[in-house]
Amino acid sequence: MNWTHKDLLDVESLSIDEIRHIFHTSSRFIEINSRSIKKVPILKGKSVVLFFAEPSTRTKTSFDMAAKRLSADSFSLATTGSSLQKGESLRDTVLTLEAMKPDAIVMRHSLSGSAQFIARHLKCSVINAGDGWHAHPTQALLDGFTLSRVWGDDYQGKQILILGDIAHSRVARSDIKLFTKLGCHVRICAPRTLLPVTVREWPVKVYSDLYQACQGVDAVISLRLQLERQKAGLLPGIREYAERFCLGKRHLESAAPGVKIMHPGPMNRGVEISSDLADSKDSLILDQVESGVAVRMALLFIYLARSMQQQELSEA
Numbered sequence: 413m414n415w416t417h418k419d420l421l422d423v424e425s426l427s428i429d430e431i432r433h434i435f436h437t438s439s440r441f442i443e444i445n446s447r448s449i450k451k452v453p454i455l456k457g458k459s460v461v462l463f464f465a466e467p468s469t470r471t472k473t474s475f476d477m478a479a480k481r482l483s484a485d486s487f488s489l490a491t492t493g494s495s496l497q498k499g500e501s502l503r504d505t506v507l508t509l510e511a512m513k514p515d516a517i518v519m520r521h522s523l524s525g526s527a528q529f530i531a532r533h534l535k536c537s538v539i540n541a542g543d544g545w546h547a548h549p550t551q552a553l554l555d556g557f558t559l560s561r562v563w564g565d566d567y568q569g570k571q572i573l574i575l576g577d578i579a580h581s582r583v584a585r586s587d588i589k590l591f592t593k594l595g596c597h598v599r600i601c602a603p604r605t606l607l608p609v610t611v612r613e614w615p616v617k618v619y620s621d622l623y624q625a626c627q628g629v630d631a632v633i634s635l636r637l638q639l640e641r642q643k644a645g646l647l648p649g650i651r652e653y654a655e656r657f658c659l660g661k662r663h664l665e666s667a668a669p670g671v672k673i674m675h676p677g678p679m680n681r682g683v684e685i686s687s688d689l690a691d692s693k694d695s696l697i698l699d700q701v702e703s704g705v706a707v708r709m710a711l712l713f714i715y716l717a718r719s720m721q722q723q724e725l726s727e728a
């Protein structure tokens with residue numbers, strides 16, 4: 413496939429064929445990641461800056477691992493220890509990073525729209541690793557890829573429930589776009605105070621009762637309560653929230669057989685999801701992490717090697 417995009421800012425700009433190409437490439441890297449020697453030389457000489465101005469375990473580590481497994485050099489920058497702390501602007505920080513000639517900057521930042529902003533100023537590829545409440549495209553792609561490993565290409569008409577703090581979630585926004593594009597029906601379930609004001613314009617069915625929301629669903633994605641983004645007073649308390657919205661086995665009795673359980677992490681057991689469900693045979697939570705490395709290898713490969721022959725992958 414001739415890849416024309418310089419940046420990955422959200423899933424909106426990707427066609428269904430491009431999403432399927434990312435999944436197909438990711439499945440090649442899943443295979444490479446299962447070998448005893450996991451390093452291949454296909455991005456030798458390329459370099460990636462991981463600029464994470466917000467905390468991350470999964471996204472940052474998997475991008476770092478992805479770059480190293482493809483033999484690219486990766487360099488990390490966080491707010492702590494950088495000149496952002498001395499008042500340097502975001503624009504000046506990324507222009508400084510680009511002057512060092514990386515091939516891509518992977519950025520996470522608390523400001524919605526920050527990835528779009530820097531992409532306008534930079535010639536190198538920008539991969540959005542999460543911007544404020546706006547988008548988390550690589551999470552959506554790894555969620556889609558994780559389900560494709562179970563369902564194959566058979567997404568059409570599947571019922572997907574996204575549960576929890578929808579209002580503050582960039583994962584929810586990107587997942588809804590991706591799964592709708594793939595032909596799924598998306599439901600959301602949350603307390604009214606954790607729904608966005610524009611929810612009526614979203615292509616989703618809204619529930620406030622978790623038992624009803626789970627009827628006939630094929631997959632449930634439970635979300636973290638984003639307390640760091642919430643204003644005070646949105647919830648009566650964590651315990652009251654958990655009583656109504658903590659996903660447990662009892663909610664899934666009327667779900668589709670083999671319903672899959674997901675959570676982007678980090679998860680709060682007993683608040684967003686019960687421990688027994690998180691660890692159950694139908695839980696894909698650790699599969700999501702495994703898929704995350706492969707999807708990020710695929711994305712680095714696709715965005716950094718746009719001009720290189722795909723043949724190199726088949727020879728790796």
Ligand code: CP
Nearest residue numbers: 468469470471676677
């Ligand atoms: N899902 C996710 O983005 O996790 P991290 O915050 O650990 O990267």
